[in-house]
Amino acid sequence: MAGKAAQSVVKAVGEYQYPWREKLAKYKVELSKGVWGYWELGAWKPLGISARHRARLRKEMLIAGQDWPYNPEKKEMRSKMKGHKCDRIAAERRENTANLMQKMPEMLLAYKKRRWEKKMKEEEKAKDK
DSSP states (O other): OHHHHHHHHHHHHHHOOOOHHHHHHHHHHHHHTOSSEEEETTEEEEOSSOHHHHHHHHHHHHHTTOOOTTOOOOOOOOOSOOSOHHHHSHHHHHHHHHHHHHHHHHHHHHHHHHHHHHHHHHHHHHHHO
16 A cells, blocks of 8 residues: 555656746746846845746756746956966066167167267367357
C-alpha cells in the first residue's frame, strides 16, 4: 500500500510541469520593466516577481526551447587599462631615449653654436656702446 502511494507521488511529481506560460502571461508587464526594478515618480519600485521566481521562470522557458527576451542590456567593455602607467610605457621611453642619444652629438653642436652666436651678439653690443 505504501509502495503504491509512493509510486503515485513520484508519478505526479514526474508529470508536473511548471506553468511557465501562465506565469509569463501574468508577469509579462513586470518583467519588461527591468531586471531588478524601476524608477517611478522619483521612487525605486522593486519588481512584482521575486528574483527566485524570475530565475525559475527563465530556466523553465529556456528548457522548453523558448527565447528569454528580458535579459539586461550589456554594458560596454572597460577601456581603462590596469596597472601603473610607467610600467606600460617604459619600453617606449627606453626606445625614445636611445633615439635621442643617437642625436646627442648634433644637439650639443647646435647648442654650442647658439651659445657662441649669443656671446658674439653681446660682445658686438658692448663694442657699439
